[in-house]
Amino acid sequence: MPVSYNGATGTQKARRTSLSQAQKSAVLHGKGPCLVLAGPGSGKTMTIVNRIKYLIEELHVRPEEILVITFTKYAATEMKLRLQSSMEGKKLPVTMGTFHGIYYGILKWAYRFGPENILSEEEKYKLVRQIVNHQDELEIMDEEDFLKDVITEIGVVKNNRNQIDTYESKRCRPDIFRNIYQEYERERKQLRKIDFDDMLVLCYQLFTSRPDLLKLWQEKFQYILIDEFQDINQVQYDVIKMLAAPQNNLFAVGDDDQSIYGFRGADAKLMFQFQKDYPEAKQILLDINYRSTANIVKNALKVIEHNEVRFDKAIKTKKKAGKSLHVQEVRDSEEESRYIAEEIASRIAEGVLAEQIAVLYRVHTDARALVEKLIDSKIPFQMKEHMPNLYQHFIAKDIQAYFRIALGKLTRADFLQIMNRPKRYISRDSVSGKEKSLYDDVRKFYKDKAWMIDRIDQMEWDIKMLGKMAPYAAIQYLRKRIGYDEFLREYATQHQMQKSDLFDVLSEIEEAAKPYETLQEWFTHIEEYSIALKMKEQKSGENRRGIHLMTMHASKGLEFDTVYLIHTNEGCIPYKRALEENGLEEERRLFYVAMTRAKEVLKISYVKNKNGKEISPSRFVEELFEGV
Numbered sequence: 025m026p027v028s029y030n031g032a033t034g035t036q037k038a039r040r041t042s043l044s045q046a047q048k049s050a051v052l053h054g055k056g057p058c059l060v061l062a063g064p065g066s067g068k069t070m071t072i073v074n075r076i077k078y079l080i081e082e083l084h085v086r087p088e089e090i091l092v093i094t095f096t097k098y099a100a101t102e103m104k105l106r107l108q109s110s111m112e113g114k115k116l117p118v119t120m121g122t123f124h125g126i127y128y129g130i131l132k133w134a135y136r137f138g139p140e141n142i143l144s145e146e147e148k149y150k151l152v153r154q155i156v157n158h159q160d161e162l163e164i165m166d167e168e169d170f171l172k173d174v175i176t177e178i179g180v181v182k183n184n185r186n187q188i189d190t191y192e193s194k195r196c197r198p199d200i201f202r203n204i205y206q207e208y209e210r211e212r213k214q215l216r217k218i219d220f221d222d223m224l225v226l227c228y229q230l231f232t233s234r235p236d237l238l239k240l241w242q243e244k245f246q247y248i249l250i251d252e253f254q255d256i257n258q259v260q261y262d263v264i265k266m267l268a269a270p271q272n273n274l275f276a277v278g279d280d281d282q283s284i285y286g287f288r289g290a291d292a293k294l295m296f297q298f299q300k301d302y303p304e305a306k307q308i309l310l311d312i313n314y315r316s317t318a319n320i321v322k323n324a325l326k327v328i329e330h331n332e333v334r335f336d337k338a339i340k341t342k343k344k345a346g347k348s349l350h351v352q353e354v355r356d357s358e359e360e361s362r363y364i365a366e367e368i369a370s371r372i373a374e375g376v377l378a379e380q381i382a383v384l385y386r387v388h389t390d391a392r393a394l395v396e397k398l399i400d401s402k403i404p405f406q407m408k409e410h411m412p413n414l415y416q417h418f419i420a421k422d423i424q425a426y427f428r429i430a431l432g433k434l435t436r437a438d439f440l441q442i443m444n445r446p447k448r449y450i451s452r453d454s455v456s457g458k459e460k461s462l463y464d465d466v467r468k469f470y471k472d473k474a475w476m477i478d479r480i481d482q483m484e485w486d487i488k489m490l491g492k493m494a495p496y497a498a499i500q501y502l503r504k505r506i507g508y509d510e511f512l513r514e515y516a517t518q519h520q521m522q523k524s525d526l527f528d529v530l531s532e533i534e535e536a537a538k539p540y541e542t543l544q545e546w547f548t549h550i551e552e553y554s555i556a557l558k559m560k561e562q563k564s565g566e567n568r569r570g571i572h573l574m575t576m577h578a579s580k581g582l583e584f585d586t587v588y589l590i591h592t593n594e595g596c597i598p599y600k601r602a603l604e605e606n607g608l609e610e611e612r613r614l615f616y617v618a619m620t621r622a623k624e625v626l627k628i629s630y631v632k633n634k635n636g637k638e639i640s641p642s643r644f645v646e647e648l649f650e651g652v
């Protein structure tokens with residue numbers, strides 16, 4: 025579902041535009057299954073809206089008999105508005121919603137479910153957190169991260185209808201995941217609640233066990249239209265097939281190249297399955313891109329054509345060649361953020377609205393330096409996602425505790441936090457509550473152990489040294505002289521974590537500290553940054569204005585005049601963790617989605633050096649230059 029930020033949601037435009045031959049053929053499809061394969065910017069939404077209108081006005085289908093399924097609630101609302109507008113403002117009782125919304129409606133009707141039976145996302149987190157905390161053999165570093173992944177995995181098991189007994193978790197030991205899953209299911213059932221994914225599973229079970237009820241729903245929905253079909257998962261597909269039978273008036277619109285939710289169970293292969301299940305299906309290709317300049321489309325195709333599992337589509341363009349694609353090499357994150365800030369300023373000076381500019385990145389950490397730069401330079405920006413604060417990571421908290429003590433603000437809490445990072449074998453019992461005499465009290469506690477007294481003297485001396493240094497030098501001293509690197513290596517081994525993940529965070533904090541001359545300045549910056557970041561989450565007033573910053577995932581379905589893709593490096597995009605889990609092709613599709621959000625200008629940048637290490641440009645950037 026496209027959204028224009030220049031005020032036109034597409035509705036007025038759609039009225040003015042005439043349909044292409046392929047769009048017409050899709051709109052005018054009669055009965056039976058139809059698969060509409062569509063490229064980016066090819067007017068999928070407009071086609072669906074026009075088809076609904078055609079069904080009602082020309083084929084005299086009753087609006088109540090039409091079901092339209094969209095990927096998000098937002099898309100459903102947008103579609104309703106477009107339909108209303110194309111019907112001269114008339115509101116029609118066409119059923120529009122997400123898979124979850126529709127299937128929940130069916131369950132509500134069958135089982136008299138009410139809101140009290142729904143396990144909210146918050147309750148789900150709370151429940152899984154409790155269960156995770158009871159797993160004695162489980163060691164995790166970042167609880168939030170772990171919970172998010174485990175909850176996603178519980179969803180994947182349900183959506184794919186996997187057998188839990190044989191399921192191999194990607195996040196923790198299979199037996200531990202099995203325990204968590206089974207305990208979660210037990211507790212949920214005891215509470216007499218269903219979660220979001222259960223809505224799909226229960227609907228499947230309902231229709232399999234009650235053919236009489238299934239028949240009623242089959243009769244109700246004579247025509248089914250599905251948008252973003254590439255994002256469908258197994259259980260959604262199984263239910264929709266049952267619901268569409270026996271007439272199979274199933275109209276599916278999707279772009280397999282834009283399937284980017286494999287990690288959540290979406291399976292673009294189901295588009296191929298559709299062809300097998302309905303060999304009689306009409307197939308239509310919407311092959312004209314109306315959104316982007318010919319250069320943008322040509323370059324995006326150069327990348328996506330490297331994928332092997334895809335429908336081959338020759339996409340044509342309507343717009344002129346436009347500006348050539350610009351790829352910028354920059355030294356590091358700092359230089360990249362300066363480059364982007366200057367670019368934005370000149371694009372705005374050329375008359376482009378700030379809201380028509382987007383900066384896209386693979387993961388939030390890729391944008392950390394840019395966010396700091398925009399905050400410092402007071403350039404308005406908006407983010408629709410929550411961006412984790414680097415300075416709340418436990419490593420950053422350790423460094424801050426060291427630095428606070430170095431600045432003479434010794435507290436028991438800070439002392440306890442860092443006294444054994446690195447390992448000094450200081451016991452908690454030795455740490456008194458009296459801050460003024462804290463070091464002396466610890467020494468007193470170990471008065472018979474000379475080696476411990478030496479250790480504490482060394483610690484006190486080292487921390488005093490930190491107080492005299494600039495933050496960057498102080499972090500280096502902490503790592504190499506005080507032994508924090510050693511602590512982190514041991515920590516990673518103990519918690520069965522990738523050492524490189526922890527060292528990436530540490531290096532990032534170190535690099536970000538470079539511009540500051542004193543520890544106090546660094547603390548002030550962290551405070552301002554953290555407040556500004558928090559404010560961005562309040563989605564009102566100032567925080568809804570300015571350029572858009574978002575992950576490539578969040579950019580799906582949107583379009584902007586100017587798009588910057590930053591940190592297009594190996595390891596960032598394709599993202600190294602996702603590469604192992606979802607494979608290269610899904611990462612390439614994500615890059616393709618990001619590229620095709622741009623209407624007029626697309627600029628791509630990559631860094632040469634990240635956190636003190638040389639890194640290469642993304643293989644996708646290299647694919648752009650093949651044969652040049």
Ligand SMILES: Nc1ncnc2c1ncn2[C@@H]1O[C@H](COP(=O)(O)OP(=O)(O)OP(=O)(O)O)[C@@H](O)[C@H]1O
Pocket residue numbers: 025026027034037038041042043044047062063064065066067068069070279282314315580581582583620
């Ligand atoms: N026949 C047409 N003539 C002119 N413009 C069109 C036509 N069809 C669609 N458009 C315009 O092209 C742009 C892209 O269409 P739209 O965003 O609906 O494509 P989409 O297929 O949903 O894109 P994506 O999958 O990339 O999100 C919109 O601004 C839309 O108004």
